[in-house]
Amino acid sequence: MVRFLNLTLAGITSGAVFAAVALALVLIWRSTRVVNFAQGGMLMFTTFLAWSVIDAGGSYWLALGAALASGLVLGAVVERVVVRPVEDKPPLNAVIVTLGLLVLLQAAAGMIWGDTPHSYPPAFTIRGLSAGGTRLLLSPFDLFVIGAVAAVMVLLTLLFVRTDLGLRLRASAFAPEIARLQGVRVGRMLTLGWALAALVGSLAGVLIAPSVFVGPAQFDAMLVFGFTAAVIGGLDSPAGAVTGGLLLGCALSYVSGYLGSELVALGALAALITVLMIRPNGLFAASTGRRV
């Protein structure tokens, strides 16, 4: 029972990070209908920048700020330079451009920082808390991870639902033609959407860095699991991304704990197939009538 509880706690922690990556993918998918395969590469790059700040003697919080700020800039630049030309092209072209970007970012990181992974310090201790004499697989740092992701979710929700800017962002994503007629600068909104998504992704990178280390290829799994979580939730739904992330985190934690860590990726496949067999468009997809 303690083991199950511990696996669940570990699953929630990793699930929170998956949820953040999934949320980044969903934000981009909703606004531009592009699956951003470069997401893993982008968050790897911003985490490397944060690592450089720490390496140069900066504090954890300064590094976190650097990661978030660079994420914001990187997302905007990527949308303007490489994604905009393919947005009205066949979807596969967008897939290839983002894949090319992923390769390019990995190569650039290897050139600048070398191929060997570096360790990244956590903000708080990673020694597990104890409750009633048993040590739990939940550390103060894990609580920080969960709290940080939750805070970002709340802030984003407030931004999208409560502010004028959020309304314009949503309008640009859902009805760009009408939004333009109403005077919304849709292109600018799409750039901002990418920037926000990249910011969420860069947060996920910094949060997961202490456990996977920082290297050019260390974050590949993040993309796969984040994408899986987003698809489980239904690509159009931010709430689905969070739910999918937590579900996937727990499922993978059980697979890893009870069956073996080699099967984690297959476990993700099994979870994905199970959900998609029941609901082919994900858990939170709005049911749409079939148009003939």
Added chain:
Amino acid sequence: MTAPVRSALRRSTLTRHAACAALALAALYALTTAAAPYRDLQIAQAAYLTCAVAGLTVLTGLGGQISLGHGAFMAVGAYTAALVIGHWGWPLAAVLPAAAGATAAAGAVVGAVAARLHGPYLAGATLAFAVGLPGLANYEPLTGVLGGQNGLTIVPPVPPAALGEAFPLERWQAWICCLGAVVTLFLLANLTRGRFGRTLRASRDDEIAAALSGVRVARLRIAATVVSAACAGLAGGLLAVVATLAAPGAFPLTLSLQLIAAIVIGGLGSLPGAVWGALILVYVPTWAADLSSSSGLSHDIASNLPLAIYGLVLIVVTLAFPRGVQGGLRDLGGAVRRRARGRRDRAPGPRAPAPSDTSGPTTTHPGGADEATPDEAGARPDDRGDAGGRGERLRR
């Protein structure tokens, strides 16, 4: 070419494809015998990648189903080949069909699961497949059979004694792979020119209209996945024979992603495009590696430069030639032909260029075999991939 031969070629697709295949085999024979062993190995790589890319072209280019999991299919083929050779010692002529067959069976299972899925949902499922399947080799109960992280080694194929003592192994491997590639392309070219290809394109362009005209879309998609998986399995088997190894490290996620990149760079939905794509996959990184090793850069930069160039090529080609190399060549050929025609109309004097010169690129480039695929259709494979509905595609 005499008139009866020409008319026979025009009348029968099968004859035309067979003639193309024979020509390709002759050209490859000349190429491989002239090349050094190292170059032969590259030709072999390009050849087995051509099999996989051509198979993916059928599924994604013609069927509109995105698969990011073809690297995993190649792994199935490679392990099948390794197991068959290791346990029963079959000859290659039986091993490779066995690899294709076992992978086709795997494709049937995946296809049955994936037939309901679209666009990014399918991409997500196949992505997880590509990442998850090679992990099986490291799974404790299976390491005894599959060899764990180190994989299974394969006895390299011995060139027949008739070819002489000094015949290089690499050239023999290149011959095997080239034969596999030509046979694959020949079969796929005939398949896609027929009813199968037509209904597949129809279901890609408008699933509901195709279903209303009696196409059983789900069954068709499963068939496309099976065909495509069989090609990837053959490619995997050939890879195992060339590398004399089947190991999980040979099938990383990047392999699957490279295959999908190859079909787009080559030209979506065109089999000649698949050849271009495979050639780019093999030669761009090699060329970049040569470049970086000869320019005396630091280790970190030199080792990553090929990757960087590869990424740049992916982005630039996609932005500059949205319809791939094959589409670009066709445009170029069309422009040259129009230009020639215009000039001829304007000045029908001695300044007119010989028409046979200028129309050369379009009549001799390998696009001739696949003209049934209209470029416009090939350029927009799966507009309804996004689940949200077609209305949302209008933007900006």
